[in-house]
Amino acid sequence: MSSPHPIYTEAQLEKYLQRINHPSHNHGSSLEEVREKIQTDALGTLAELQRLHLAAIPWGNSGLHYSNHHTISLDPEMIFQKMVERRLDGYCMETTGLLFNVLLCLGYRVYATGGRVSRAVATGVDDGQFKSFGHMVLIVAIGDLKYMVDVGFGANCATAPLPLQDGATATRIAPSDMRLVRQSLTASFDKEQKVWVYQSRHNPESNWLPCICFSEVEFLPQDFELMNFGTSQQRTSWFTQTFVCTRMILDPSGQEVIGQDVMVGKQIKRRIHSNTEILEELQNEEDRVRALALHFDMHLRQEEILGIRGLSSELK
Structure with a gap:
């Protein structure tokens, strides 16, 4: 997933932008518009892509339950076919891997690193x-700054580049x-070794809870293959x-994640x-x-539907 060469074709990049409902203001190529926007506002365009991706592509693990193989592939073509062509979900290394490859093709200086999930995510303590x-x-370099970007942490996911x-803080x-x-x-x-810890809190009166920790060391495809297997x-x-x-x-304007x-x-x-209902x-x-x-606009095939039979996750 860290090939120095473009991974997706121009046609695939256009399909990805259609998948995330990227607006085409001039009724022309969305890809051309995005590349022009990157030149003038790389950070704003990155934030828009992250926001649209989160709102269009579900985070989930259907491949482990609704399939006859119960496995996850990190091959760039496989994840493109699954999440863009089939319009299915993907868990962190799939959906963030898709965005990683797209950003590479768009010319961003980006690499992927591995994170550890805090036990507090499950326990609240x-x-x-x-x-x-x-x-x-993902770590994306823009100018003299680096930003954390994530689209694969489910309900607690960051909603904008950090x-x-x-102490960098933003509304989620x-x-x-x-x-x-x-x-x-x-x-x-x-104790001299320090890492970045992504934290969240429900409101300004709540305590901060750690979600993920990570360093700035680049992880290679073989690292993620091992992580994915486990x-x-x-x-x-x-x-x-x-x-x-x-x-x-998203809100009606598409400028803010509201729920x-x-x-x-x-x-x-x-x-x-x-508010929850x-x-x-x-x-x-x-x-x-x-x-x-x-x-979720996820349309499963019959053989996928049958794949969950006998699993502990099957609803009976």
Whole structure:
């Protein structure tokens, strides 16, 4: 995934921009418009691409549940076919990998690094502990600054590029905030070694909770292949036991992320700012397959639908 040569063709890049509903103001080539905007406002264009990607391409793990192979491929052509051509979801190394390859083709100075997910994401309690490497983060250099970019962290995902500056804070989905801090890890012996920690909080009165930690070391495709195998195949991995699907919601202008739809277990919830409502209570697989098409524009094939039979994630 870190080839120095363009990975996607011009036609594929146009299809990607159509997939994320990128507006074409001059009724011409969206790709041509994006390249022109990068020249004058690289950061603003990056933020727009991240925002549109989050709102169009669901974060989820259908390949581990609704398939006859129950595996995840990180091959650039495979993830393009899955998320752009088929309009399905992808988990972190798929959906962020897709954006990574697109940014490379658009000329951004970008590389990928590995992240560790905090245990606080699951428990809501910060005990200072992080899991093993299992997440992909992009680092994009614009001018003299580097930015963290992520489209693969589900409900807690960053919604805009964050500069790699200690204490850099931004609104995530109001009133929720996000920030980066530079600190050593509780489990580290060498306290002089510090990493970036992406944190979020529900509102200005809440405590900051760590979500991901990462360094600025570039990870290579073979590193992610190993990470992907563990995340997608270990029996103890949450991803192999639970099906989840999430997609961000934009305001009518498309300039701000205002909420998200989340499908997990037997519920579909819609969160707009701090308000949450249950859209549906799912009773069985027929309900969930229909809801995936209705709420996430994911249309599964019959052989994919049958793939979940017998798994712990099957709705009965």
